[in-house]
Amino acid sequence: MALLGIGVGRGQEFEGKRLVAASLVSSASAIVPGKPFEVGLLLEMASGWHTYWEYSGDAGLPTRIAWTLPEGFVAGPIQWPAPEAKVEPGDILTYAYGDQVLLITTIVPPPDLVASSPVTLKAKASWLVCLEICIPGSADLELSLPVGAASQPENASLFDKFRAQIPSPENPPYSLAWARTGGDLTLTVGGLAAGEAISLFPLAAPNQEVGHPKSLGADSVKIPVAGPFRGVLSIGEGALRRSWYVEDGASQPTPVTLAAPAPATTGLWTALLYGLLGGLILNLMPCVLPVISLKIFGFMKQAGEDPRKILIHGLAFMAGIFAWFLGLAILVIALRAGGAEVTWAFQFQNPWFNVAIGSVVFVFALNLFGVFEIVLPGQASTALESAGSTGGLAGSFFQGIFATLLATPCTAPFLGTALGFAFGQSAVVILAMFASVATGMALPYLLLSAKPGWMKFLPRPGAWMERLKQFMGFPLLATLLWILSILGGQRGVDGVLWFGCFLLSLAFACWLYGSFCGPLAKVRTQVIALALAVLSISAGGWFFLGEKFASGQSDKADEIAWVAFSAQKLQALRESGQTVFVDFTADWCITCKFNERTAINTPAVRELLTSRGVVPMKADWTNANPEITAALKAFGRVGVPFYVIYSADAEPIVLPELLTEAIVLEALKKLP
Amino acid sequence: MKKLLTLALALAVSTAAYAQVEVGKPAPNFTLKDCSGKEHSLTDFKGKTVVLEWVNHGCPFVVKHYSAGNMQKLQKDATDKGVVWLSVCSSAPGKQGHMAAADAGKKCAEVGSNATAYLLDEDGKVGQLYGAKRTPEMYVVNADGILVYHGAIDDKKSTDSADIAGAKNFIATALEELAAGKSVSTPKTEAYGCSVKYAN
Numbered sequence: 121m122a123l124l125g126i127g128v129g130r131g132q133e134f135e136g137k138r139l140v141a142a143s144l145v146s147s148a149s150a151i152v153p154g155k156p157f158e159v160g161l162l163l164e165m166a167s168g169w170h171t172y173w174e175y176s177g178d179a180g181l182p183t184r185i186a187w188t189l190p191e192g193f194v195a196g197p198i199q200w201p202a203p204e205a206k207v208e209p210g211d212i213l214t215y216a217y218g219d220q221v222l223l224i225t226t227i228v229p230p231p232d233l234v235a236s237s238p239v240t241l242k243a244k245a246s247w248l249v250c251l252e253i254c255i256p257g258s259a260d261l262e263l264s265l266p267v268g269a270a271s272q273p274e275n276a277s278l279f280d281k282f283r284a285q286i287p288s289p290e291n292p293p294y295s296l297a298w299a300r301t302g303g304d305l306t307l308t309v310g311g312l313a314a315g316e317a318i319s320l321f322p323l324a325a326p327n328q329e330v331g332h333p334k335s336l337g338a339d340s341v342k343i344p345v346a347g348p349f350r351g352v353l354s355i356g357e358g359a360l361r362r363s364w365y366v367e368d369g370a371s372q373p374t375p376v377t378l379a380a381p382a383p384a385t386t387g388l389w390t391a392l393l394y395g396l397l398g399g400l401i402l403n404l405m406p407c408v409l410p411v412i413s414l415k416i417f418g419f420m421k422q423a424g425e426d427p428r429k430i431l432i433h434g435l436a437f438m439a440g441i442f443a444w445f446l447g448l449a450i451l452v453i454a455l456r457a458g459g460a461e462v463t464w465a466f467q468f469q470n471p472w473f474n475v476a477i478g479s480v481v482f483v484f485a486l487n488l489f490g491v492f493e494i495v496l497p498g499q500a501s502t503a504l505e506s507a508g509s510t511g512g513l514a515g516s517f518f519q520g521i522f523a524t525l526l527a528t529p530c531t532a533p534f535l536g537t538a539l540g541f542a543f544g545q546s547a548v549v550i551l552a553m554f555a556s557v558a559t560g561m562a563l564p565y566l567l568l569s570a571k572p573g574w575m576k577f578l579p580r581p582g583a584w585m586e587r588l589k590q591f592m593g594f595p596l597l598a599t600l601l602w603i604l605s606i607l608g609g610q611r612g613v614d615g616v617l618w619f620g621c622f623l624l625s626l627a628f629a630c631w632l633y634g635s636f637c638g639p640l641a642k643v644r645t646q647v648i649a650l651a652l653a654v655l656s657i658s659a660g661g662w663f664f665l666g667e668k669f670a671s672g673q674s675d676k677a678d679e680i681a682w683v684a685f686s687a688q689k690l691q692a693l694r695e696s697g698q699t700v701f702v703d704f705t706a707d708w709c710i711t712c713k714f715n716e717r718t719a720i721n722t723p724a725v726r727e728l729l730t731s732r733g734v735v736p737m738k739a740d741w742t743n744a745n746p747e748i749t750a751a752l753k754a755f756g757r758v759g760v761p762f763y764v765i766y767s768a769d770a771e772p773i774v775l776p777e778l779l780t781e782a783i784v785l786e787a788l789k790k791l792p
Numbered sequence: 793m794k795k796l797l798t799l800a801l802a803l804a805v806s807t808a809a810y811a812q813v814e815v816g817k818p819a820p821n822f823t824l825k826d827c828s829g830k831e832h833s834l835t836d837f838k839g840k841t842v843v844l845e846w847v848n849h850g851c852p853f854v855v856k857h858y859s860a861g862n863m864q865k866l867q868k869d870a871t872d873k874g875v876v877w878l879s880v881c882s883s884a885p886g887k888q889g890h891m892a893a894a895d896a897g898k899k900c901a902e903v904g905s906n907a908t909a910y911l912l913d914e915d916g917k918v919g920q921l922y923g924a925k926r927t928p929e930m931y932v933v934n935a936d937g938i939l940v941y942h943g944a945i946d947d948k949k950s951t952d953s954a955d956i957a958g959a960k961n962f963i964a965t966a967l968e969e970l971a972a973g974k975s976v977s978t979p980k981t982e983a984y985g986c987s988v989k990y991a992n
Contacts, residue, residue, distance in 0.1 A: 178925040179987035181949065209884075210916060210990030212925050248852070248951065253888040254986040256852045256951040327943075327982050 130259035132249065139166050140249050142259040144241065145222070147279045150268035151239055154231030155697040156768060157271070158279060159263060160222040161185055161198075161245050169251040170216035173203035175323045177214035181248040181256070183223060188242040192230030199224045201285035202354045202363035203321060205333075213332045215321055216250075222282040235267040287352045287363035290687045291750045294355070298368040305349050305368055308340045312355065320366075322351040392556040399560020436513040438562040440520020442555065449554035453547045471610045474708070475619060475665065478603040481596050482623050483630060488593035491627070492634025524561060602710060609707030609742050618664045625660025629653035680721055680729070685739035687747055690766070697768045699734045699791055704752060704762035707742040711777060712761040719779035728788045734765075767791050813922050815979045819931065819939040822918045824880070824911040827897035832878070832909055839935050841970055842876045843963060845907070845945075846919065848889030848927040849899055851986035852951040857928065858903050860953040863945075867906035870967055877907040882919030887989035889927070890914065916990040926985035932966050932976070941966045943981030 132140040140163055147158040163171055163183070172180040187195040200223065203215040227241065246258035273279075295310035309318055320341040324330040331344030343349070354363040486492065608616045629652075636649030683689065685702065693700050703720065705712040719725070729736055739748045741760055752762060755774070763775035765787055773787055813819060819842075823833040834842065845863070848854055857863040867877045881896070883889035891899055893912060900910050913919055922931060932941035941962065948959035966976045 179985060181951065181984065208987045208990075209992045210882075210920065210925070210988055212987040212990075214987070250986065252989070253850055254852055324982070327980070329980075329982070 130261060132255070132257035132259070134255055137166060139169050139255065140164065140171070140247065140257050142245055142247075142257075142261060144243060144261045144263040145275050145278065146263055146265055147224075147274060147276070148265070148271040149274050150266045150271035151229050151233070152268060152271050152697075153229055153233035154768065155271075156226050156228045156695075158224050159227050159241065160224045160275075160279065160282070161243065161261070162220070162222050162278070163217070163245075163247065164220050165218060165249060168218070169249050170204075170206060170218045171221065171247045171249050173215040173217065173321070174198070174200040175215060175321070176248075177205075177216075178212045179208075180214045180216065180250065180254070183245065183247040185223070185225065186244045186246075187225075188244075189227070190239055190241075192233065193241070194228045196226040196228070199226075199283075199286045201282050202287055202319075202352050202361065205319065205321065211332070222278060224279065224282060224286070229267075233267060238264040238266045240264045281359070284359075285361065285363065287354075287365045288687075289365050289754070291746060292353060292355070292364040292366070296353075296366060298349075300368075303344050303346065304342050305345050306336065306340060306342045307353070307366075307368075309353070309355070310339065312339050316355055317357055319354040320351055321354065322349065323365075325350075392552060395553050395556035396560040396563075399557040400563060432513065433516040434565050436516035437520040437565050438558075440517040441524050441562045442520075442558045443517070444521045444524040445554040445558035446551065449551050453550055471607060471615070474603050474607050474610070475622075478600055478607070478619065479623065479626060481600045481603065482626060485593040485596035485600065486627060486630045488596065489590055490634075492630050493638075520562070524558070603708075605713070606708040606742070622660045622664040625656045625664065629656040632656070680726055680736050682736050682738035685737050685748060685751070687751060690737065693735055693737075694766055694768065699732065699768055700737050700766045701729065701734050701788075702737045702739055702764045702766065704739040704741060704748065704757075704760045704764075706740065706760050709741075709760045715761055715763075715777075715779040719781045719784050722781050725781060725784050725788070728785060732788060732791055734788060734791070765791070813931070813939055813942065815939050815942050817939060818937050819933040820921050822921060824913055824918060825893070826909040826911050827893050827900060829893060830909075832911060834933070834937070837876045838937060840874060840876050841935055841967065842878065842933040843870060843967070844922070844931040844933070845877065845879045846922075846924045846927050846929040846988060847879045847881050847910075848883055848986065848989065849891075849903065850888040851927045853985040854927050856951050856953050857945065857956065858905075860956050861904075862953075862956045863928075864904045864906050866961070866963060869964070871906060871908055873967070873971065875967060879905065879907045879910045880913050880918060880924075881910070882913040882916045882924060883989040884916060884991035885914060887991075889989055916988070919988050919990065924988050926983050927988055928985050929983040929988075930963055932963065932970070934970055940970065940976045941979055942983075943978075944983040947981070949984040 130142050131138045132142070142164075143162050145160045145162050147160070151157065161183070165171060172182045174182050176182050183198075185198060189195060201217070201221065203217055206214045206216050208214070229239075233239075241263045243261050243263075244258060245261060246256065248254050248256050292309075294312065297308040297310065299306045299308070307320060312318065318339065318341060320333045320343060322330040322333065322343060322345065324345075325347070329344075329346055330349075333341050333343040336342050343351075348367065350365070350367040352363050353366045354361050356362055604616050604619070607619060611619075632649045632653040637646045641649075682703075690700060690702070703712075703716070705716065707713070728734075739745075739751065741748050741752075749758075752758060752760075755762065755764070761777050761779075763777075763779065765773040765775070767773065773790075775783060775787060819834060821834045823831055825831050849858070854863075870877050879900075881889055881891070891912075896910055896912060900907070911918075928945050930941065930943060930945050931939060934940045943962060945963055946956065946959035946961045948955040962978055962981055965978070969976050
């Protein structure tokens with residue numbers, strides 16, 4: 121065969137018949153220094169004979185390739201196309217290839233390669249070929265390619281045909297439901313088109329007992345297996361068949377083709393410590409700071425009271441924090457059991473949730489400014505003080521919940537790793553993790569309420585408190601602005617405007633209530649005022665929110681020419697040798713926005729991105745996106761921000777969550 | 793693919809004797825004839841350790857162990873110590889590895905087998921009973937008739953004899969442990985080899 125890009129072939133003969141013809145084929149016409157290219161082992165088998173898959177099944181032996189490469193060259197693992205299941209008498213099932221198979225390997229040449237003559241790649245391929253009987257075969261193969269500055273694709277149709285059969289590491293566009301009964305694992309696939317066939321091929325771990333997959337219907341497969349299951353799900357038949365690597369929920373998420381570093385095997389105690397620290401740091405996050413005003417206020421009011429009562433309030437506050445985190449933990453466990461993609465801060469992905477929380481924050485701010493007084497349980501008004509502490513406890517409890525609610529989107533660095541660890545774990549570990557974060561958050565308040573003596577250091581109540589109370593309205597307004605910016609990303613400027621109109625009607629209602637519904641007002645005045653207030657809110661809500669806001673669109677503008685994230689696009693870019701900088705972000709993630717403004721969207725970084733030919737890719741997670749969630753999971757993360765630089769020939773570089781311009785510049789400069 | 797799955801399902805349903813063996817449970821009894829026509833039953837050997845070796849002399853994995861003398865040495869070491877070694881061939885007539893009794897005897901002498909007996913399981917019933925899917929597939933039954941090991945002969949999955957020297961041999965280890973009165977440390981491994989050639 122004098123075709124370009126095909127190496128010298130060898131064959132396996134048996135009783136005068138050629139059973140297997142083996143050769144190396146290249147996907148590129150030349151080797152470009154530093155640019156990865158694909159080489160395939162082509163095995164052409166005589167009719168009926170087959171060679172084996174990565175996991176051969178009940179019998180057989182997978183094909184192996186041992187490379188001898190010139191200095192500086194690196195060969196990756198075999199990228200196995202999905203196999204066929206072969207049944208033999210006696211209930212023997214193997215996974216093999218017939219006719220022809222191309223086992224693709226990515227070869228990475230060194231970036232400083234200088235060669236005036238063609239480079240020779242050598243491989244010793246060994247296989248087992250069977251038809252009734254099995255015969256081991258091997259071949260010493262060679263492939264010579266010139267070195268050049270550019271290369272053309274070769275053997276494209278052959279590579280395309282088999283590349284399409286390689287399972288994708290992403291989640292398939294179907295819903296997968298796993299269930300275990302006894303020793304059997306059942307997979308039910310939802311979203312199949314009529315008549316689409318499914319096959320499940322197991323990838324057993326060494327010495328793991330895996331039985332034969334059995335079909336339970338058009339969309340369901342059962343397989344006896346002990347322990348975590350990993351395998352390949354194929355949908356469709358023949359050339360149109362598509363495959364994905366899948367695993368049941370019991371497995372740790374194992375990254376595949378994206379070459380992501382495996383999730384750190386953080387010890388449980390380290391993770392809990394990180395959770396504790398994360399919880400403590402949460403108190404400092406911009407989304408919590410405004411609410412601290414309410415907490416401090418409460419404590420100060422109580423500073424004049426009985427020390428025991430202070431402690432009890434502090435504990436009630438702590439209980440509120442714990443209740444929230446444990447409620448979240450239970451929700452996460454329940455959703456995980458249902459197989460949904462649950463991640464930290466999922467609440468803020470819903471615009472209506474943001475509308476609700478924005479309204480609440482606004483009303484609280486108005487209250488602090490003195491527009492109206494809320495007679496809430498927990499507001500230590502003179503009347504309530506004598507009424508006993510029960511009312512006050514409920515208030516402290518709810519303050520604890522509110523404080524934590526606002527903290528969830530701020531994934532602090534410690535929390536990111538700890539949570540990534542926790543979400544792959546059992547229910548008990550998740551509960552423990554959430555409990556440790558709650559402890560961290562609540563610790564300062566527990567200390568202050570337990571050691572009332574330290575309250576000495578808190579200022580005594582006085583006239584200045586009113587001023588401080590009013591002042592604390594401003595951080596709350598800042599929180600509202602942050603929520604507005606999220607909504608801006610979700611529903612655009614128009615959305616923010618309509619929500620603002622609704623807030624106006626809300627403000628009017630609060631003023632009516634505050635001005636005319638005081639304890640000294642006439643009953644008639646109170647009734648009219650309340651009616652008008654309710655009217656204002658409902659009219660505003662119906663018109664501004666129901667009509668205008670609900671039909672809003674989102675719009676975005678940015679200075680860097682971000683490419684929208686898609687795993688396929690990323691793979692394509694990487695295969696063509698491009699370096700990609702992926703920014704996993706969300707509009708409700710304040711750390712992300714901060715990083716983007718200060719460390720990424722700067723003239724120096726923009727310049728480097730263009731001059732190095734780095735493709736900036738933005739994975740926007742503001743609204744729930746399963747593809748991005750999966751990509752995050754592959755790195756053992758469940759939250760944003762997250763930054764990865766995929767360079768063409770090296771391991772992906774992960775940047776820290778708190779970025780500085782210097783870190784970004786340094787990382788970009790290190791690229792070849 | 794649907795056809796294949798239906799076939800697999802049918803096969804699964806139709807396989808009469810599902811493997812009932814499980815490590816830790818009593819090994820099922822059987823009776824088979826050897827090369828000279830003499831009948832042997834598992835119960836004949838009660839009170840002795842028994843090794844069952846599923847064999848097919850045409851399979852490259854079996855050839856790997858026999859050509860290097862590995863299997864024969866194992867057999868000799870075992871039988872010298874009073875262990876009973878039974879080689880079982882479940883190949884159906886017309887399939888690879890199947891030999892008539894007389895030819896089997898000649899083959900055993902030719903390869904220098906030191907097994908206690910070479911048993912012919914032409915209808916594959918005992919193979920199915922034990923769930924033997926590959927050759928070589930090994931089972932070790934202790935003196936009380938309990939199955940204490942099931943799986944591969946060693947931990948290097950290949951057809952290359954050169955791999956034997958560096959591999960950990962599970963049978964040798966199991967027999968040593970049993971002789972010392974200990975329990976088998978690795979009771980279950982995944983056997984490797986060619987498929988057992990059952991009848992269609």
